[in-house]
Amino acid sequence: MTQRAKPPVPPSKDSLSVELGGWFKANATGRGIFVIGVIVVALVAGALAQGWVG
Numbered sequence: 001m002t003q004r005a006k007p008p009v010p011p012s013k014d015s016l017s018v019e020l021g022g023w024f025k026a027n028a029t030g031r032g033i034f035v036i037g038v039i040v041v042a043l044v045a046g047a048l049a050q051g052w053v054g
Contacts, residue, residue: 014030018039028036 014032015028016032016035017025017027018036019025024043026036026039
């Protein structure tokens with residue numbers, strides 16, 4: 001008996017790339033778009049909190 005080869009796994013439709021040094025680059029597809037939004041909101045909230053406290 002021969003074993004059947006498994007079908008190739010399609011590439012993931014969700015991807016995320018974030019780069020903060022050089023100041024903030026973002027590439028996203030699928031659900032990664034939501035995560036980029038969360039990161040941007042967190043950065044803005046952190047900047048506002050730092051400005052308010054300090």
